[in-house]
Amino acid sequence: MLILCAIIIITTALISLGLFILADRAASAVISGFENNLEIVAFLEDGFNASTLKNVIIPNISNYPEVASVRLVTKEDAREELKKEVPELRDVFSIIEENPLPSSLRIKVKTPDTLAAVTDRMKKENGLAIEEITYGGENANSFLKASQKFRESSLFVLIIFIIASVVVIAATIRLTVYSRFNEIEIMRLVGATDWYIKWPYILEGIFLGVVSGALATLAVLFIKNGVFLELSKSFIFLKNIAEGVNIFDICWKLILVGILQGIIGAMFSTASVLSEKK
Amino acid sequence: MIEFSDVSKIYSNGVVAISDVSLRIEKGEFVFLIGPSGAGKTTLLKMVFCDETPTTGNVFVDGRNISKLRRSEIPYLRRNVGVVFQDFKLLDDRDIFENVGFALKVMGFAPQLIANQVNHVLEQVGLSTKKRMFPSQLSGGEKQRVCIARAIVNNPAILVTDEPTGNLDPYISWEIMKTIIDINNKGTTVIFATHNKDLVDRMRKRVLVLRDGRLTKDEPRGTFDFEENVL
Numbered sequence: 001m002l003i004l005c006a007i008i009i010i011t012t013a014l015i016s017l018g019l020f021i022l023a024d025r026a027a028s029a030v031i032s033g034f035e036n037n038l039e040i041v042a043f044l045e046d047g048f049n050a051s052t053l054k055n056v057i058i059p060n061i062s063n064y065p066e067v068a069s070v071r072l073v074t075k076e077d078a079r080e081e082l083k084k085e086v087p088e089l090r091d092v093f094s095i096i097e098e099n100p101l102p103s104s105l106r107i108k109v110k111t112p113d114t115l116a117a118v119t120d121r122m123k124k125e126n127g128l129a130i131e132e133i134t135y136g137g138e139n140a141n142s143f144l145k146a147s148q149k150f151r152e153s154s155l156f157v158l159i160i161f162i163i164a165s166v167v168v169i170a171a172t173i174r175l176t177v178y179s180r181f182n183e184i185e186i187m188r189l190v191g192a193t194d195w196y197i198k199w200p201y202i203l204e205g206i207f208l209g210v211v212s213g214a215l216a217t218l219a220v221l222f223i224k225n226g227v228f229l230e231l232s233k234s235f236i237f238l239k240n241i242a243e244g245v246n247i248f249d250i251c252w253k254l255i256l257v258g259i260l261q262g263i264i265g266a267m268f269s270t271a272s273v274l275s276e277k278k
Numbered sequence: 279m280i281e282f283s284d285v286s287k288i289y290s291n292g293v294v295a296i297s298d299v300s301l302r303i304e305k306g307e308f309v310f311l312i313g314p315s316g317a318g319k320t321t322l323l324k325m326v327f328c329d330e331t332p333t334t335g336n337v338f339v340d341g342r343n344i345s346k347l348r349r350s351e352i353p354y355l356r357r358n359v360g361v362v363f364q365d366f367k368l369l370d371d372r373d374i375f376e377n378v379g380f381a382l383k384v385m386g387f388a389p390q391l392i393a394n395q396v397n398h399v400l401e402q403v404g405l406s407t408k409k410r411m412f413p414s415q416l417s418g419g420e421k422q423r424v425c426i427a428r429a430i431v432n433n434p435a436i437l438v439t440d441e442p443t444g445n446l447d448p449y450i451s452w453e454i455m456k457t458i459i460d461i462n463n464k465g466t467t468v469i470f471a472t473h474n475k476d477l478v479d480r481m482r483k484r485v486l487v488l489r490d491g492r493l494t495k496d497e498p499r500g501t502f503d504f505e506e507n508v509l
Contacts, residue, residue, distance in 0.1 A: 186367050189327070190381035190428070191357035193350070 006172040010261060013161035013222075014216030014254045020154050021250050022224060027147040040107040040119055048103065049142060059106060061122060066114035071106040077098045121193050169208055169265025173201050177273045184273070198270045205262030213255030220254070221247050279305050280326060280467065285335035287321050287491075295321040295331070297491040303469065305435070308462045310478050311471040312502055313488035319471040322488065323438050326469065327359040328352045339436070351471065357385055360466075362439040366421045368413040368428075374400070375409040378427045385432065399427040403457055419450030427456055435465045443474050451477060475502035478486030 044053070053072070073081070078101040083090055093099075109118055164215050177184065187197050224245060280303040295318045297473040303309050324330040325337050328344055336345045342454050344355055350489055369509050375396055382392045400406045403423040412420055429437055439458065443451035455477050462468045470479065478485060478501060485500025486493060497502070 182367070183369055186369065186380065187384055188353075189329070189356060189361055189367070190384050191353045191355075192384040195351045196384060 003172060003208070006168050006208055009168045010165045010208060010212035010258060011215045011219070013158075013165040013261075014212055014258055015219045016161050017157055017257060018216055018220030018250050018254055019223065020158050021253065022220065022228070022245060023154065024151065025245055027150065038109070038112050038115060040105075040109070040115065040122070042105040042107065043120060044103040044105065046102065053105075058105070061105070061123065062119060065203055066111070066118050068108045068110045073104045073106055075103050077102055078102070078104065079246030090121070114247050162257070164263045165212075165261050166268070169205055169262055170268040172208070172269075173204055173266050174269035174273065176204065177201060181273075188252065194270075194274055197274065198266070201270050202263055202266040205264075205266030206259050207262070208265075209260070209262030210255055211258075213251075213258035216254045216258070217247070217251040220250055279303065279338075279340060280469075281338040282322075282325070283336045283338065283339060285325065285332045287318070287325070287330060288333045289377060290330040292492050296325075298335075299488075299491075299493045300335075301486060301493060301496065303467060306465050307469045308459070308481075308483045309470065310481070310483055310485045310500070311469055311488065312478060312485060313494075315473075317488040319488055320440055321491075323361075323440050323469060323471055326436065326438050327361055328358050328360050342371055357432060358434050358436065360426075360432075360434040360437045362422070362425050362429045362437070363443045364441040365442040366413070366425045368421060368424060370413050373412050374405060374424050375415070377413070377424055378409075378431050381428050381431050395431055396427075398472070399431045402430075402460070403427045417450075417452060419446050422450075422454055423457060426454070426461075430439070430461055430466070434466065436469070437461060438469050440471050441473060442470070443472060443477065447476070448476065478502040 058070050058072065061067055076099070079093060079099050082101065083093060107118065107122070109115055184197055224247065282299050282301045285295070285296055285299045287414065288294050297318075299322065311322065313319055321330055325332060325345075326339070328347060332345050336343050338344065339355065339359075347355060365413055369380065372380070378399060379392045379396045382395060387395075396409070397406065400409050403426055405420060405423055405427065408416065408420065413424070416424065426439075426442070429439075437458070441456050442458070446454065451474060458470065459481075482499045482501070485497050485502070487495035487500075487503070
């Protein structure tokens with residue numbers, strides 16, 4: 001009965017760990033998506049000097065060490081892009097003669113944290129030709145901060161769960177140790193080393209860890225395939241997570257953590273009992 | 279050789295179990311340890327196999343100060359000291375063969391060697407026909423002989439017995455005594471703590487008397503006598 005309680009508690013902690021890994025993957029995927037799409041859009045004034053742009057400004061920006069690429073999007077390019085993205089506007093463009101969309105430079109940087117610096121530099125050095133510079137930095141930054149907070153708070157809860165599991169394992173094994181106290185006493189008196197006495201209990205801890213890890217893997221597999229796939233119908237980024245996460249990658253981590261919990265719990269319980277006697 | 283040098287033991291509750299005891303027991307010697315209950319006999323015996331450590335003073339076994347042993351070294355000392363208890367300390371869920379072989383198994387001996395050695399000592403204590411019986415199926419005297427067999431199965435240099443005949447009738451007590459004398463005759467040092475006057479008086483071996491933790495008498499061919507004759 002006690003072993004069953006221990007398995008339930010350890011499994012709960014390991015399921016939390018599995019969900020934490022899944023959530024972390026989801027957050028990473030969203031952040032990665034943001035990062036890949038982050039670009040500086042520098043809208044250009046109508047009637048800009050094309051020669052200055054091609055010969056001076058674009059080469060100048062391309063030479064910034066933080067910049068990965070610079071692409072000129074003309075008014076026509078912008079119109080075609082918009083038609084592709086919003087097919088419903090095709091009719092609107094056929095009615096209006098003048099193209100209201102501005103030309104722009106699309107600049108991709110190598111790392112998202114340089115967006116602000118590159119933007120500032122562009123404004124200072126090339127301000128004359130650039131009307132407005134925008135990037136999704138504010139949204140990206142707030143998401144990064146939110147995901148960081150989520151990770152920290154999840155990690156805190158997770159650590160509490162893992163410590164609780166170790167305590168439960170230690171208490172469970174301690175009871176087994178006490179129930180076999182007579183045998184341990186005889187072992188000590190006939191010359192058994194502490195390690196010889198501890199090994200069976202450490203194996204018991206490992207057994208608890210493996211069983212709980214396997215159960216937690218099944219639960220996480222169910223959550224991934226059931227809950228995540230269902231949610232991915234509404235949140236498209238979850239689709240990649242649900243399909244892309246390798247369950248074996250999570251499985252071995254859960255079992256490993258379970259085993260470590262088992263070993264640490266067994267070591268605590270046997271050490272406290274053995275230390276009562278030489 | 280066992281030597282106690284100015285040994286005292288005071289427990290954490292303030293009880294003085296052993297007070298300034300010095301004594302020397304030669305290799306192969308047989309010594310009775312007598313005294314009233316609470317005199318410190320068990321504490322003194324426990325110091326021989328490091329189940330207790332002196333508060334002050336030192337205990338030497340074969341010239342080595344065992345009071346200073348590290349925890350990891352104690353098991354190896356115990357493999358050289360057989361211990362027999364009044365309450366047997368047998369494992370009820372294992373048969374006689376397994377109980378005796380347990381000591382060798384703990385030391386990592388091969389199964390064949392364990393079998394040979396266990397059969398040999400069971401023959402020695404007269405229990406070879408009962409090796410597949412469980413402790414609950416044996417009489418008190420037989421249980422004590424199992425305990426002796428377990429204590430000597432790895433040929434220890436020292437045998438410590440704490441009132442091994444305490445719960446046994448006089449006839450069985452003599453059987454146990456004879457078994458232990460046989461072991462002593464093969465060179466094992468024996469310390470025999472007892473309340474059995476008959477055994478001590480008849481054997482006329484060396485007798486150590488403890489009273490209130492003090493060694494009050496040490497006679498080469500002593501009798502069971504608690505008279506005040508402070509050393």
